Amino acid sequence: MIQMASPTLMRAATAKFEQVLYYMDAPEVVLLDIGKVSKIIAVATDRISARGFFGAKVSLAQFRLYLQDRFDLRHLMLRPDRWTWFEFDLPEDRSVRVKLDPIDLTPDIIARIIPKHGFFARDHSEDYEAITFEQRSVQRFEVDGQWDMREFGKFHAQISDLYALTQSVDQFVDAAVPLEQKRTIMKSFVKPWEGGGSYYGFFRSLAKTGGEGARPNIKAIQWASPGYMDVVGDADAFDRLISLIEHFADNRKSITDNYNHLWSYLKETNYLNRSSRTLERTSPVRIEIGERAKALGKVLGVTSYRTLKQMAGNDALVAAKVLLATERRVSRLYDFFSEGRVSVSGITVA
Structure with missing residues (x-):
């Protein structure tokens, strides 16, 4: 009822x-x-x-x-x-x-x-123009060096995953978004988290939940070297994504150290490929995972550990694993830039 x-x-x-x-x-x-x-x-x-x-x-x-x-x-x-x-x-x-x-x-x-x-907004007899929607913009990534289709796919996958995560975080913290939509986002976190498939499924679920707004689409690719990849999406989301890469470049050692600090502890306690079902809420292990995840979230700059933990239904282990997966994706994008294979007009990544 x-x-x-x-x-x-x-x-x-x-x-x-x-x-x-x-x-x-x-x-x-x-x-x-x-x-x-x-x-x-x-x-x-x-x-x-x-x-x-x-x-x-x-x-x-x-x-x-x-x-x-x-x-x-x-x-x-x-x-x-x-x-x-x-x-x-x-x-x-x-x-x-x-x-x-x-x-x-x-x-x-x-x-x-x-x-x-079967009655949709497209069936209205009158137009509605009072709401101004976010404009879908084209972000050009200049590419150089040798590329194959698999590498283009890998590059776009990292962009898509981070784009979906940041858009989902924005929706989750927005007071105007219905509670039902926030619960749907939280369902994306319900995964076994016992291996690589959970991470792939997690980011795919976020993109699906967010609809078109959470999926950047490839508009065009020029294969010549130098060439480019044009990706269509929200301009603010692209700005945030590029800022994350710049932030990673400026804070790479601290981010990597905190990543290793968390990852090594999960490996030591055998929770890299295990869920939190056997982890008591008040156990010292859960508390330590939370502290190390909080430190990584702070230096990584995507969103706070506290927000991710809320999105994960207050599961500290899931929030920690999402932060680890997020760092890996930012790091892979950074590698493309640092190798000189990708650039964006107006920014320099060392």
Whole structure:
């Protein structure tokens, strides 16, 4: 049973009419603005009461994903922010705030009221342009020396893994991102962590969870030497990635020392290829792993050990292994730059 907010416990709310999204003979899907981080998306209905519309309160992050056709309207309205639904009428004067009456419905009733599967944002009759999406930019990596397709694939894989991780961290710490999405990110950390397959699956899961925004795509490759690889993605994410490489170059000894300090302890305690199932929460081993992982997270600069541990369901061993895997990927990218085989305009990596 879905837990829903009781109408008797919710304060009276109002919202501002924003626009019609789908119009046939009359407005069928409308959008209300209820604050900086929330919207109400509603459908016309006569199946509840005399009220004309049934709406779900959704976060801005949810609405962005809906506009990108990540899921249909049925999915969006069955999973609203804080499980909150309203019924309301639209006033004749659209400048007047809309009075919202909270409504407590069972999932079965909701399923009969909202549209069937298959109605996406692309089916709207009216355009929606109020939200400005992050621009997908092209990052050019200049390449030189001898390359083969396998090496291009290896280089792109390191970029993709780090890109997915940093984007997932951003979503996890963003208060506007729905709790359901954060739980989905956390599920990516649920792996055996007993060998290399877990690491590969982990980064693939993060990329899949984050959708298009967590996957940089190759736009073009020029094979000539010198040549280039053009990768399409978020400009801020590329800036952060390049900053990580520069940071690694400037702090390589400290990062490597802390990596070895953590890795050697996991090897010594036989936890490199074991899960934390046999590791007591209060054991000295777990505490020592946490301290060494914290030190690595601090010098590596991707994100804090504390955040990774939260993402990993407070599993210190998993957070430690993710940090080790992250360092290896940054180190491999650094090698491409330090060898003179890859460069980016405007930066120098020693």
